[in-house]
Amino acid sequence: MSEVKEIEEHEILKKIDPAPWKEVPLVLNNRSYKWVTDKICGIVESKTPTWWWWCFITALCVASFTGMGLVYLVSTGVGVWGNNNPVNWGWAIVNFVFWIGIGHAGTLISAVLCLLKQKWRTSINRASEAMTVFAVLCAGIFPLFHVGRVWFAWWLFPLPNSNAIWPQFRSPLEWDVFAVSTYATVSILFWYMGMIPDMAVLRDRATQTWRKYFYGFFAMGWRNANNHWRNFEMAYLLLAGLSTPLVLSVHTIVSFDFAVANLPGWHTTIFPPYFVAGAIFSGFGMVLTLLLPVRAVFGLHDLVTQKHVDNMCMITLATGSLVGYAYAMEFFIAWYGANSYEGFAFINRAFGNYWWSYWIMISCNVICPQLFWFKKIRQNIPLVWIISIFVNVGMWFERFVIANTTLSRDFLPSSWGYYSPTVVDIFTFFGTFGFFSVLFLLFLRFLPLMPMCEVKSVMPQANPHSDH
Amino acid sequence: MSDIMDIKYAVAATFSSAKDLFNAAGKVREKGYTNWECFTPIPVHGLDAQMGYPRSKVPRFTLAGGVTGFFTGMLIVWFMNEFDYPLIVGGKPYFSPIYPFPVFYELTILFAAFGTLFGMFFLNRLPRHNHPVFEHPDFGRTGDDKFMIVIEVDDPKFDEDETTEFLKSVGGDSVQTIREPID
Numbered sequence: 001m002s003e004v005k006e007i008e009e010h011e012i013l014k015k016i017d018p019a020p021w022k023e024v025p026l027v028l029n030n031r032s033y034k035w036v037t038d039k040i041c042g043i044v045e046s047k048t049p050t051w052w053w054w055c056f057i058t059a060l061c062v063a064s065f066t067g068m069g070l071v072y073l074v075s076t077g078v079g080v081w082g083n084n085n086p087v088n089w090g091w092a093i094v095n096f097v098f099w100i101g102i103g104h105a106g107t108l109i110s111a112v113l114c115l116l117k118q119k120w121r122t123s124i125n126r127a128s129e130a131m132t133v134f135a136v137l138c139a140g141i142f143p144l145f146h147v148g149r150v151w152f153a154w155w156l157f158p159l160p161n162s163n164a165i166w167p168q169f170r171s172p173l174e175w176d177v178f179a180v181s182t183y184a185t186v187s188i189l190f191w192y193m194g195m196i197p198d199m200a201v202l203r204d205r206a207t208q209t210w211r212k213y214f215y216g217f218f219a220m221g222w223r224n225a226n227n228h229w230r231n232f233e234m235a236y237l238l239l240a241g242l243s244t245p246l247v248l249s250v251h252t253i254v255s256f257d258f259a260v261a262n263l264p265g266w267h268t269t270i271f272p273p274y275f276v277a278g279a280i281f282s283g284f285g286m287v288l289t290l291l292l293p294v295r296a297v298f299g300l301h302d303l304v305t306q307k308h309v310d311n312m313c314m315i316t317l318a319t320g321s322l323v324g325y326a327y328a329m330e331f332f333i334a335w336y337g338a339n340s341y342e343g344f345a346f347i348n349r350a351f352g353n354y355w356w357s358y359w360i361m362i363s364c365n366v367i368c369p370q371l372f373w374f375k376k377i378r379q380n381i382p383l384v385w386i387i388s389i390f391v392n393v394g395m396w397f398e399r400f401v402i403a404n405t406t407l408s409r410d411f412l413p414s415s416w417g418y419y420s421p422t423v424v425d426i427f428t429f430f431g432t433f434g435f436f437s438v439l440f441l442l443f444l445r446f447l448p449l450m451p452m453c454e455v456k457s458v459m460p461q462a463n464p465h466s467d468h
Numbered sequence: 469m470s471d472i473m474d475i476k477y478a479v480a481a482t483f484s485s486a487k488d489l490f491n492a493a494g495k496v497r498e499k500g501y502t503n504w505e506c507f508t509p510i511p512v513h514g515l516d517a518q519m520g521y522p523r524s525k526v527p528r529f530t531l532a533g534g535v536t537g538f539f540t541g542m543l544i545v546w547f548m549n550e551f552d553y554p555l556i557v558g559g560k561p562y563f564s565p566i567y568p569f570p571v572f573y574e575l576t577i578l579f580a581a582f583g584t585l586f587g588m589f590f591l592n593r594l595p596r597h598n599h600p601v602f603e604h605p606d607f608g609r610t611g612d613d614k615f616m617i618v619i620e621v622d623d624p625k626f627d628e629d630e631t632t633e634f635l636k637s638v639g640g641d642s643v644q645t646i647r648e649p650i651d
Contacts, residue, residue, distance in 0.1 A: 033509060033613035158544050166548030170557045175570035182574040186581045193585055197611070201509075204608035220595035223602075224610045226519060228592045229511035234524035235588035239581060242530075246577045253570050457510040464490035464512055 026120055026458050028302040033456050036303070040198075040452050041205055043298055048445065051297070056441050062434025069428030070145055078148045080424045087407040087419035092146040094399040095429050097254055098282070099139035100180065101275075101395060103187070104247055105283020106132030110190060111243035114236070120311055122454040123303045127294065128287050129191040130447070134439040135286070136184045138432040143176070172256040179253040186246055190239045196222050197232070198448040251279045258402060265345035265406035268333065274326035278398060281319035281365070284312055285391030290440065292385045294449070303450060306379060313372040313384060316391060320369030323398075327366065341411055349405045353418060357397050358405070364394025477600035477648040478620040479631045481640025482609075486512050489615035492638040493518045496617060499634065503623035507601070507610040526587045533583020534576050541572025600648035618646070 027036070073080055083090040106128035113121040147153050156177045158167050167174050200222035203215040222228060255275035258266040288309075295304045334346040350358050368390045371377045378384060409416055443449070456462060483489040486508070493506055497520055506515060542565065549555045550562035560567075589595070601607060601618060610616050617640065619631050628645065635643045 037509075037612045158548060164553060166553055166555070168555055168557060169545045169549055169568040169571055170560070175574075178571050178574040182578040185578060189581050189585050193588070201608075201611035204611055216597060220589065221597045221599065222594065223599060224507045224509060225601075226506040226508060226512070226515050227521065228594075229508065230516050230521055231524045231526050231588050231591045233511050234526040235584045238526060238530045238584045242577050242581050242584070246574075249570070249573060249577075256570075453510050457513075462486055462510050462512070464486045464514060 024305070024307045025460075026123070026305070026307070027455065028305055031302055031459070033459070033461060036452055036455055036459075037201060037205075039298075039300070039303070040448050040450050040455075041202055043444070044202060044446060044448060045205070052441060052445060056438065059434045059437035059441060063431050063438050064434070065427040066141065066429075066431025066435055069424050069431060070141070072424055073145060073428070074150055078146065080422060082419055082421045082425050084417055084419060086410060086415050086417050087404060089403050089407060090419055091400075091421050091425045091429060092142045093257070093403050094396065095432065096139050096142040096146075097275075097399045097403075098396045099135045099142075099432065100183075100254055101251065101279035101282045101399075102286045102392075103132040103135035103139070103183070103283065104251060104276070104279035105287050106130070106135075107183075107187060107190075107243050107247040108280050108283065109287070110194070111240040111247065114240040115244060118311075119458045120308055122458050123300075123450050124287065124291060124308060124312075125454070126191075126194065126447075126451050127291060127443075127449050128283075129187065129194070130440065130443045130449075131283075131286060131290060132187045133184070133191055134436050134443075136180065136187060137439070138436050140180065140184070141428075141432065141435075143173075172253065172260045175253045176257060179250045183246060183250045186239070186243060190243055192218075193232075193235060193239065194451055194454075195447065196220060197224065197453045198451060200224065201452060202448065248276055251275045263345075263406050263410055264339070264341040265334075265349065265402070268330065270326055270329060270333070274323065274330075277319050277322040277326065278365075278395060281316060281323055281369075282392060282395035284316045284319065285388045285395065288312055288316070288384060288388035289392060292381055292388075294444065296381075298449075300450075303455060309381070309384060310375075310378050313378045316388075317369050317372040320365055320391070324366035327362065345406055345409070348409050349401060352405060352409060354401065354405045354408070357401050361394055361397040361401050364390045365398060368394065474647040474649045476621050476628070477603070477646045478618045479626075479628065479635060479643060479645050480601075480604055480616055480618045481635035481638075481643045482606060483615040483617070483639065484613075484641060486510070486615060488639050489617065490515060490518060492617055492635075492640065495638045496619065496634075499625070501619055501623050501625055503626075504617065504619040505601075507607075507616040507618065509611050509613060509615070512615075525591055526584060529583040529587025529590070530580050531583075533587075534580035536583075537575040537577070537579025538572050540579065541568065541575035545571055600646060603648060604644075604646050606642075 081090060081092065083092070106125075109121050109128045110125040110132075113125075144150060144153050147156070155161055156167060156174070167177075169175075196219055199215045199219035203212060203219045206212045206215055252272035252275065255271035259268060259271040261267060291304060292309075295301060331346050334342045337343075368387055371383075371387060377387075404419055408419055481492070483492060489506060489508065490512060493515060496504055497518065506512075506519060508515070545568040546563045554562045556562075604616070604618075606614060606616075617635065619626060619635070625631075632643050632645075
C-alpha cells in the first residue's frame with residue numbers, strides 16, 4: 001500500500017506547478033567580493049570629501065550649543081532650566097528617554113534580527129550600532145547634569161564616598177544607572193567585536209603608517225583563520241543573545257522611572273512593552289533618517305537595496321501601530337479602571353493644557369507611519385525620509401506628553417503648574433544633534449560603515465555547496 | 469637567497485572560491501594533516517566540521533562571566549544596603565533578592581558580555597600582532613576575496629616537496645612556501 005501511495009504523491013507533484021518564489025538578492029548587480037571590499041574600504045581610504053568638512057564644521061558649531069548650555073548650567077545652577085515645582089523633570093527626562101529610545105533600533109538590528117536569521121540586516125547593522133552608541137552618549141548627558149551638582153554625579157555609582165552612605169537600590173533611578181551603563185558598555189563591546197575582521201582588512205590594505213598602526217592596534221592581530229572565525233561566530237551569537245534581553249530590559253527599566261511612581265497616567269503596567277515598542281519605532285525612524293542620505297552620498301544602492309528600505313519601513317509601520325494600540329489601550333484602561341484621577345489624567349492629555357503636544361504625537365506616530373502600507377510610498381525615498389523625520393519628532397513629543405501632562409496636573413489643583421522650556425533647555429537639546437552628528441561623521445570617515453565579512457557571507461559566493 | 473636569516477614556516481595554497489577551499493580542506497584532513505589552517509574572508513559555513521574542529525569553547529567564558537556578574541550584583545546590594553550601612557526604605561527588609569532584580573540582571577549581562585569578548589580573545593590567542601603567516605605576499609587578499617590553506621612545517625606528515633605537490637593536486641592556484649624571518 002505504501003508503495004502505491006508514494007507513486008501517487010509523485011504523480012501529483014508532477015502535475016502541480018509550484019508558484020515560482022523569486023528571492024530578491026541582498027546585494028544587487030552580481031557584485032564580486034573585491035567590489036564590496038573596495039567600496040567599503042574606499043570610503044575610509046579616499047581623500048576627505050569637501051562635503052564632509054562642511055558637515056563636520058556645522059555639526060561642531062551645533063554641538064557647541066550643548067557645550068555652552070552645560071557650562072552656563074553648571075556655573076549658575078539647575079534653575080536655568082525651565083523645571084519647576086510640580087514639573088521637576090521637564091526636558092531633561094524627555095531628552096534622555098528620546099535618545100535612549102533612538103539607540104534601541106541599533107541593538108534590535110544587530111542582535112534580535114541576528115537571532116532571527118534575518119540576513120538583510122548585514123548591510124545596515126554596523127551603522128545602526130554606531131547610532132546606538134552615540135545616542136546613548138547623548139542620552140547620558142541629561143540625567144548626569146540634571147542631578148544639579150554634576151561633580152557629585154559619581155555618587156550614583158556604588159563607590160565609597162565621604163558620607164559613607166551607599167546608593168539606595170530600591171530606586172528606579174538607581175536601576176537606570178545600571179541599565180544604561182551596561183547598555184552603553186555592551187553596545188560598544190558588540191560594535192567593536194564585529195569590527196575586528198574589518199579592521200584587519202583595513203590594516204592589510206593600509207599604505208600610510210598611521211593607518212597601519214591605528215587599524216592594526218584595533219584589529220588585535222586578527223588573521224582570518226578559520227579557528228578565529230569559529231570562536232568569533234560563537235562569541236557574536238552569544239553577544240546577540242545577551243543583547244536581546246538587555247535591550248528589552250533597558251527601556252523597561254527606563255519606563256520604571258515613571259511606572260513605579262504613584263502618579264496618574266504613569267502608574268500602569270503597560271509601560272514596559274509600550275516603551276520598548278516606542279523605542280524600536282523611534283530607532284528605526286532614526287536609522288532611515290541616517291542611512292538614506294549615507295546611501296545616496298556614497299552610492300551604496302547595491303548594498304542597501306529597496307528590499308532593505310521596505311523592511312525598515314514595515315518594521316516602522318508595525319511598531320508604530322503597536323504604539324498606537326498602546327495609546328488606545330491606555331485610554332480604555334483609564335476608563336475601565338474607574339479611577340477618577342486616572343480618567344482625568346488622560347482626558348487632560350488629549351484636551352488639557354498640553355493638548356497640542358498630544359495631537360502632534362498622534363499624527364506623527366500613529367497616522368504618519370500608516371502611509372508605509374503602500375508600496376508606492378515605500379519606494380519614494382525622499383518621502384520615506386520625510387516620514388522618518390516625522391517619526392523622530394513624534395517620539396520626542398510622546399515623551400514630552402508622558403512626562404509633562406502628568407506632572408503639571410496631578411491630584412490637587414492647588415499644586416498644578418505649567419512648564420515651558422527656557423532658552424538654555426532648547427540650546428542644550430539642540431546641541432546634542434550636533435554632538436551626535438560629529439560622532440557619526442567621524443564614524444563614517446574612519447571606520448568601516450558596513451561589516452564586509454557579513455555582507456560577503458550573504459552573497460551567493462559564500463555558499464561552499466553551490467557552483468558560484 | 470637574501471641576507472635576512474629565515475626559517476621555513478609552512479606551505480600555503482590559495483583558492484579562488486569558497487567551494488574549492490571547502491573541498492580541498494576535506495582532502496587535507498583525509499590525508500591526515502593535523503597542523504594546518506584555512507584562511508577565509510568570511511566564516512565559511514560547515515568548514516569547522518570539514519576541518520574536524522570541535523564546538524567553540526567561548527560559551528564557558530560567557531557562563532563564568534554571567535555567574536560572576538549575578539553574584540556580584542547580589543553581593544553589592546546585600547553588603548551596601550544590609551551589612552555595611554543598613555538603609556531603611558519604606559520600612560521594608562534591608563535586603564531581599566527581589567527588589568534589586570534590575571541590578572543583578574544587568575550585571576549578569578555585563579559580566580557575561582565581557583567574558584564572551586575576552587574569552588574569544590583568549591581562545592584565539594589574540595592580541596598577537598606578529599605572525600609568520602603575515603609574511604605571505606598575498607595574505608591581505610584573504611580578507612578580501614582569496615581563500616588559503618596553510619600546512620605548517622611542524623606537522624608530522626610535512627615534507628616540503630610532497631606537501632607542495634599535494635596542495636597543487638587538490639586545486640591550489642598558487643602554492644608557495646612561507647618563510648619566517650628570524651633575528
